[in-house]
Amino acid sequence: MNLEPLNPDLIVMQNFQPIRLKDIYRARKRIAELAQRTPLIHSSALSERLGSAVYLKLENLQPTGSFKIRGAANAILALGPTEKSRGIIAFSTGNHGRAVAYVAGRLGIQAVICLSQRVPAYRVNAMQKLGAEVIQRGNSQDEAYGYALEIQEKRGLTMISPFDDPLVIAGQGTIALEIIEDLPDVTTVIVPVSGGGLISGIALALKSISPDVAVNGVSMDCAPAMYHSLKAGKPVEIEEKDSLADALLGGIGLDNRYTFAMVRDCVDRIHLVSEGEIAEAMFFCLTQQRLVIEGAGAVGVSAVLTDKIQDPGSATVIVLSGGNADVAALLQIANRLPMP
Numbered sequence: 001m002n003l004e005p006l007n008p009d010l011i012v013m014q015n016f017q018p019i020r021l022k023d024i025y026r027a028r029k030r031i032a033e034l035a036q037r038t039p040l041i042h043s044s045a046l047s048e049r050l051g052s053a054v055y056l057k058l059e060n061l062q063p064t065g066s067f068k069i070r071g072a073a074n075a076i077l078a079l080g081p082t083e084k085s086r087g088i089i090a091f092s093t094g095n096h097g098r099a100v101a102y103v104a105g106r107l108g109i110q111a112v113i114c115l116s117q118r119v120p121a122y123r124v125n126a127m128q129k130l131g132a133e134v135i136q137r138g139n140s141q142d143e144a145y146g147y148a149l150e151i152q153e154k155r156g157l158t159m160i161s162p163f164d165d166p167l168v169i170a171g172q173g174t175i176a177l178e179i180i181e182d183l184p185d186v187t188t189v190i191v192p193v194s195g196g197g198l199i200s201g202i203a204l205a206l207k208s209i210s211p212d213v214a215v216n217g218v219s220m221d222c223a224p225a226m227y228h229s230l231k232a233g234k235p236v237e238i239e240e241k242d243s244l245a246d247a248l249l250g251g252i253g254l255d256n257r258y259t260f261a262m263v264r265d266c267v268d269r270i271h272l273v274s275e276g277e278i279a280e281a282m283f284f285c286l287t288q289q290r291l292v293i294e295g296a297g298a299v300g301v302s303a304v305l306t307d308k309i310q311d312p313g314s315a316t317v318i319v320l321s322g323g324n325a326d327v328a329a330l331l332q333i334a335n336r337l338p339m340p
């Protein structure tokens with residue numbers, strides 16, 4: 001399923017207030033001590049499938065196994081000394097919490113992470129190991145968020161937002177600077193979408209530097225909050241479902257301030273993929289690329305494998321956003337699917 005072109009008269013966002021290209025360059029300098037510059041590798045297998053060159057941006061190789069360290073590092077490093085000494089709090093489906101816990105640990109800042117009961121145990125353990133105080137409450141991201149707000153007020157902590165924050169968006173946008181430097185002739189970029197911080201930052205940077213690059217978003221079809229919000233013309237709530245792409249769960253926030261408008265104005269299309277298609281893509285990454293990629297990180301590969309990307313031009317980049325797969329689930333997928 002493809003959403004029609006989101007904005008046929010796409011206006012190039014040279015100066016999308018309050019986030020500008022220079023904020024993304026500033027973020028890159030700020031986060032260099034904590035986040036990696038990740039490799040961009042050519043994929044013969046996917047190039048053959050698409051019929052033109054495909055490259056993979058390996059955010060699974062970040063120290064916390066996902067790109068979320070970029071936005072978290074940019075937001076936390078920008079805090080003042082008083083905020084840093086009081087401590088920080090985050091709510092998360094896992095990867096944002098892990099990034100916040102890691103950055104806080106490296107900088108010697110106290111961190112509290114609020115999670116819903118739906119977050120898998122292996123993700124919870126990873127955050128505890130990094131020294132964060134982890135609190136699990138409620139059955140959805142929204143409930144975990146409500147509880148986080150309570151604790152934030154009670155303890156005087158600073159909230160580090162998972163996506164709807166200018167510093168977080170600018171941090172995620174640093175991925176696009178690296179892509180353009182490594183592949184100046186890029187024509188299409190494919191990015192997983194949940195709350196939209198990742199694709200907002202990437203699209204803002206790409207459309208500012210190289211307006212003709214097509215930016216494609218991909219979400220899972222069982223609970224695509226941004227997709228339904230764009231169709232409705234405003235942020236809407238959706239029911240949370242179990243998904244292999246658990247890091248894409250959660251709404252975009254009914255009080256969304258930045259990412260909804262940025263995705264609407266800067267992103268060309270959103271594609272939806274099924275659970276079976278996500279499983280196939282994870283398996284493809286494992287067997288064809290020798291990469292462990294989690295469901296949320298593999299949806300861009302799903303979009304290529306299911307021929308959803310039309311007229312990609314000469315050079316396509318797929319952002320592999322994370323590698324924190326549940327190994328048991330990945331082995332189950334490998335057992336079910338025939339070896340190539």
Ligand SMILES: *Cc1c(COP(=O)(O)O)cnc(C)c1O
Binds near residue numbers: 096194294297321
């Ligand atoms: C958070 C996350 C996403 C989605 O990022 P948003 O900024 O919420 O759209 C995609 N992939 C992985 C692995 C993530 O952890």
